[in-house]
Amino acid sequence: MTFQELSRYFEEIEKTASRLSITHLLADLFTKLNPEELQSTVYLLQGRVVPLYEKIEFGMAEKMVSRSVLHALQLDSVDFAKQLGQIGDLGKTTEHFKREIISFEEKPLPVYEVYKELYRMATLNGAGSQDTKMKILAHLISQLDALACRYIVRIPIGAMRLGFSDMTVLDAYSWMVGGDKQYRPLIEKAYHVRPDLGHIGRLIKEEGIQALEAIQPTLFTPIIMMRAERLSSAEEIIEKIGECIIEPKYDGFRLQVHYRRATGEVKLFSRNLEEVSEMYPDLIEGVRKEVNANEIIFEGEALGFDPNARTFLPFQETVQRKRKYGIEEKAKEIPLKIFAFEMLYLDGKSYLTIPCSERRRTMEEYLVQKGDVFEDTVLIAPDIVSGDAKQVELFFDDAITKGLEGVIAKKKDGIYQPGARGWNWIKFKRSYSSKIEDTIDCLVMGYDWGKGKRAEFGIGAFLVGLYDEDNDIFKTVAKIGTGLTDEEWRELKRLCDEQITDSKPALYEVDKQMAVDVWVAPFLVVEIKADEITRSPVHTAGRIMKASKSGNALEVDVPGYALRFPRLKHFRYDKRPQDVTTLKEIEAIKK
Numbered sequence: 226m227t228f229q230e231l232s233r234y235f236e237e238i239e240k241t242a243s244r245l246s247i248t249h250l251l252a253d254l255f256t257k258l259n260p261e262e263l264q265s266t267v268y269l270l271q272g273r274v275v276p277l278y279e280k281i282e283f284g285m286a287e288k289m290v291s292r293s294v295l296h297a298l299q300l301d302s303v304d305f306a307k308q309l310g311q312i313g314d315l316g317k318t319t320e321h322f323k324r325e326i327i328s329f330e331e332k333p334l335p336v337y338e339v340y341k342e343l344y345r346m347a348t349l350n351g352a353g354s355q356d357t358k359m360k361i362l363a364h365l366i367s368q369l370d371a372l373a374c375r376y377i378v379r380i381p382i383g384a385m386r387l388g389f390s391d392m393t394v395l396d397a398y399s400w401m402v403g404g405d406k407q408y409r410p411l412i413e414k415a416y417h418v419r420p421d422l423g424h425i426g427r428l429i430k431e432e433g434i435q436a437l438e439a440i441q442p443t444l445f446t447p448i449i450m451m452r453a454e455r456l457s458s459a460e461e462i463i464e465k466i467g468e469c470i471i472e473p474k475y476d477g478f479r480l481q482v483h484y485r486r487a488t489g490e491v492k493l494f495s496r497n498l499e500e501v502s503e504m505y506p507d508l509i510e511g512v513r514k515e516v517n518a519n520e521i522i523f524e525g526e527a528l529g530f531d532p533n534a535r536t537f538l539p540f541q542e543t544v545q546r547k548r549k550y551g552i553e554e555k556a557k558e559i560p561l562k563i564f565a566f567e568m569l570y571l572d573g574k575s576y577l578t579i580p581c582s583e584r585r586r587t588m589e590e591y592l593v594q595k596g597d598v599f600e601d602t603v604l605i606a607p608d609i610v611s612g613d614a615k616q617v618e619l620f621f622d623d624a625i626t627k628g629l630e631g632v633i634a635k636k637k638d639g640i641y642q643p644g645a646r647g648w649n650w651i652k653f654k655r656s657y658s659s660k661i662e663d664t665i666d667c668l669v670m671g672y673d674w675g676k677g678k679r680a681e682f683g684i685g686a687f688l689v690g691l692y693d694e695d696n697d698i699f700k701t702v703a704k705i706g707t708g709l710t711d712e713e714w715r716e717l718k719r720l721c722d723e724q725i726t727d728s729k730p731a732l733y734e735v736d737k738q739m740a741v742d743v744w745v746a747p748f749l750v751v752e753i754k755a756d757e758i759t760r761s762p763v764h765t766a767g768r769i770m771k772a773s774k775s776g777n778a779l780e781v782d783v784p785g786y787a788l789r790f791p792r793l794k795h796f797r798y799d800k801r802p803q804d805v806t807t808l809k810e811i812e813a814i815k816k
């Protein structure tokens with residue numbers, strides 16, 4: 226397939242508002258591609274050349290891409306800037322000029338050729354690389370037709386935003402193979418172990434759908450992390466899973482550690498699968514010195530440590546280690562320790578389906594060094610095994626007294642279920658201050674410009690939603706207009722403005738009354754505290770509609786969920802949109 230033909234699909238998808246129609250379009254497209262083309266195309270659809278967890282970025286700002294356009298089409302910069310101001314989108318502006326120019330260089334370029342050039346651009350670095358990138362892109366622009374140019378400039382500036390999720394691609398694979406959704410569970414399971422959409426698509430094409438059953442954890446490819454269910458008493462926990470392993474719930478940040486001794490290579494991945502190795506040189510060194518395995522994947526909670534007071538630090542201080550600059554100095558000031566709590570892979574063998582107690586036992590053999598909290602960097606979360614609610618309660622009280630969040634109970638024979646929130650892990654936290662014990666993670670869907678004092682920030686309220694995982698749709702639960710500091714409003718607006726979309730994304734279900742001035746692509750997760758979960762007809766989370774008496778319209782049958790007095794706790798940069806609280810969870814919390 227040529228990139229020009231592929232661009233027709235991009236355009237169709239961009240124009241399509243229904244998720245199901247997008248799925249069909251993708252399935253149709255995938256059917257026409259060979260394995261290699263499919264792999265590249267899937268990355269390009271996401272505006273990338275590698276899976277999301279790989280740290281390869283184009284590093285090209287809009288200005289530099291504009292220079293490529295000017296160079297390729299020999300345009301006057303003032304004319305160009307004027308058009309860009311009017312059209313407001315670099316892709317469409319380039320398309321506009323390209324339509325007016327007769328280019329003798331124009332020719333059909335195979336998708337794979339274009340992909341290779343884009344990959345070269347993204348991986349170039351060092352002196353003179355910016356100039357080379359600019360020229361590669363200019364050469365592509367001169368060879369491609371107008372529509373293809375719209376997309377070829379959007380890719381390097383991260384502006385593809387075709388409005389579908391990874392889950393839509395998984396569905397499309399199923400449609401490609403079986404003409405319906407039947408294979409989605411199998412594909413999703415494989416994706417949780419190896420979240421590389423391109424690799425999965427290629428494997429299906431090359432070896433057939435059954436090949437996915439054999440997918441195993443791969444060193445340096447992050448595994449989607451397992452999550453915990455919640456309960457609010459020790460009795461309930463014991464009733465649910467019987468005698469179990471109880472560990473303290475540390476309040477730091479979760480890391481998945483991948484290590485190969487032969488090369489000394491260590492990669493650290495955050496909750497949202499971002500590679501964050503560069504931020505934590507002290508942890509990397511600790512892993513190299515202390516871990517006793519040839520190859521291992523384990524998870525743990527990283528916590529700041531105060532070497533003077535010899536105590537662990539609260540989340541607000543630990544989180545200061547998340548930074549791009551001044552890494553070494555901060556590492557001296559706030560050294561990190563990691564409390565390992567899971568092992569997923571060891572020396573060529575997957576541990577995902579090994580019972581929890583055995584995983585833990587083996588992990589202890591390979592990780593424990595001196596067992597000294599002051600000297601070691603890699604520690605193991607202490608545990609008890611108990612079937613006695615009173616003992617669990619005591620362990621919990623002890624954790625709370627030490628300033629921890631609570632405990633996590635783990636089913637003794639539970640397997641590690643990548644990407645799932647299940648009863649193999651149960652978190653037990655307590656908050657005395659409000660009716661809803663836990664906070665709720667929501668997706669920011671858009672914002673209103675704001676009036677009065679807020680007008681000066683350009684943002685007055687923002688719309689947030691929950692995830693309906695059965696339908697892969699985000700549904701609204703609150704519009705929040707208070708409780709943020711000036712700094713937080715500015716940060717929110719800055720983040721949102723990087724991801725504005727022309728219209729409401731196909732993945733959002735929003736009542737007319739809740740429409741916003743500015744729609745934002747799904748990317749930003751916020752942690753929200755609320756006093757209560759109530760019901761409201763204008764929110765779509767959990768809302769059920771029915772035909773009205775007259776029969777030609779829909780009316781609310783069961784109103785949706787709404788948050789009472791919602792306020793922002795944190796921006797959750799470590800979570801992906803699909804990690805926000807789901808409809809099923811909110812139903813469980815409400816009970």
Ligand code: ATP
Binds near residue numbers: 472475
């Ligand atoms: P929360 O907001 O309650 O921390 P979350 O939404 O970030 O939870 P959950 O999967 O619901 O994620 O809760 C589990 C989290 O608790 C893990 O992601 C991990 O970061 C943290 N954690 C702390 N101690 C442990 C432990 N001993 N075992 C497992 N997870 C732990």
